[in-house]
Amino acid sequence: MPIVVDIDVMLARRKMSVGELADRVGITPANLAVLKNGRAKAVRFSTLAALCEVLTCQPGDLLRWESEDAEGVVGAGGAAGADETVGAPGE
Numbered sequence: 001m002p003i004v005v006d007i008d009v010m011l012a013r014r015k016m017s018v019g020e021l022a023d024r025v026g027i028t029p030a031n032l033a034v035l036k037n038g039r040a041k042a043v044r045f046s047t048l049a050a051l052c053e054v055l056t057c058q059p060g061d062l063l064r065w066e067s068e069d070a071e072g073v074v075g076a077g078g079a080a081g082a083d084e085t086v087g088a089p090g091e
Contacts, residue, residue: 004064007036010055024051035086044087
């Protein structure tokens, strides 16, 4: 997929754990892992806004586009359940 998720980069810069970020954003650590590992097919704007608020960053700091040619074979394919939408419960 040509959209790359850089949440791990922002977590390292903020010295924050995945569990702490999930708690502060209001999503489960499992859903955050789906997003962080690039397996999500969609993300709610409200979740993206909450991530940016907690990490004090812009959406472009978390998401970037790469051409599919640059991706090569490594990122091709997905895991079972890869069409999950990540968001806070009840949205």
